[in-house]
Amino acid sequence: MAEWEDGFWSSKDGLRLHYRDYPAKAGSTRPPIICLPGLTRNARDFAPLADRLAGDWRLIVVELRGRGDSERAKDPLSYVPVTYLEDVTALIAEAGLDRFVLFGTSLGGILSMLISATMPGRVAGLLLNDIGPAIDPAGLVRIRGYVGRGGSYPTWLHAARSLAEVHAVAYPDYTLDDWLGMAKRLYRLTPAGRIVADYDSAIAEPFKVPGNESAGDLWPLAEALKPIPALLVRGGLSDIVSAGTADRMQAELPLLERVDLPRIGHAPTLFEPECEAAIDRLLARVGRAG
Template sequence: MAAYANIFWWSNDGIRLHARDYSGDAGRLPLICLPGLTRNARDFAALAEAMAGRRRVIAVDFRGRGESGYARDAMSYVPLTYVQDVLALLADQGIARFVAVGTSLGGIVTMLLTGAARERIAGAVLNDIGPDLEATGVARIRGYVGRGSSCPTWLHAARTLAEAQADIYPHWGLAEWLAMAKRLYRVTSAGRIVLDYDLKIAEPFRVPGAESGPDMWQALGGLRDVPVLLVRGERSDLLGAATAARMLEALPGGALVTVPGVGHAPLLTEPEALVGIERLLARVDGA
């Protein structure tokens, strides 16, 4: 596993936030990796390993996840607040330009960042996310987010995930499910294995009208002048093929990679995804 340092910084509302910082060539723009709704910085450990020190990788724990602090106000668990937290990270680290890698929620945050930091984004990877979301996937996410899960052993946690997500990663074996469990769960002081996020992140979903928000097609348009890689799981229930095609039409510098046999969301370590990311970075470096 690639070595990393821990970065801590403060949000505008006083939350101590965390990211993993994998060192790399200071002459190349860093990757800022933003995870999905219930995921954390550990999701990008294998991608950082694939970069092998060639490029700095900063993997963020959004507030309420991993080693970042939990919010006093659960209604701050929304994309526009995460955008402010990322901007605070950029200021803390003195990062002028970067390549964004956003999985699911992290991709929404990436698109919204163009409102305040368009000139700073040199390229982007949008992993299984778009301006329009499929109703089936949204319903599935609503069905599990915020529901506590406690397991006595890692094996139990792996089996719990396998039962719930077999349709997403149908070809996985026990080793892959154990690795996923160790990304998603943590061990409490009492020795129980629990989900590694604040269950209150689900509360904004319960507010009437929560579906309304910024115009995400307009936000996507903020990326039209930079290289963008769209990664879509072939079995995705959140990013439809028609939406991905429309995104490509809106992005002159866009490219699409479809990861076969995977749902929402690819891990970005699949061969197809890695090749696409390397091509994107070559374009960024060339520009």
């Protein structure tokens, strides 16, 4: 397991936010990789990736407000992309990062596209994990159906079985060990000995506000992505990124490589063998670009 240091920074509205900082070897001149998790995810979601890449690369694994060890928001309606963007922009400024690579899963990928558009010339490489400028409405309906529901479990096995009931369609080949691994990435043990989701259930509140039913049209962001070496990882069973959206991304983004993973839905783990090979190719391109 790769070692990391805990880092903290402050949001504009005074929250103490957390990230894991996996260092590179002394003297490395490679740009750091900023990892941005999905809606209900936390820093542990990127732990297998960090175990493989840390040392060769510095990884800064962000926990968005209300997730993991980041403080929960006082205003639940601040759980929206524009506020997350402000938070991550503040981290980039505070850490003094000039150029960086962005790895974004789902919501983290939306933020990665927004950062690429608002910080032109500073993104050295981009990985979009099962996300694109258009989001399938069916996937949003599914996500709204489970996010924020809460609940607790007496054992990790119970938590794993609950995940399997909700997400089996996305991972039809998962074994019990796979579900246990996911549970330990997504849940935490409370002092009372219960297993609970490691995020503030209030992140669901903005979905209830009229007009927040979708992320909107993000295709205008595509122009800013054109000069960036990029990788789209798409689950072959994804209900978030359609094959048509992936086709259009390939047509409009000349530096984009696309990898479709069969029999996986939303979202791939990034430690599938095909994924690891594609990530290595992306980082090789980043290295050649300087």
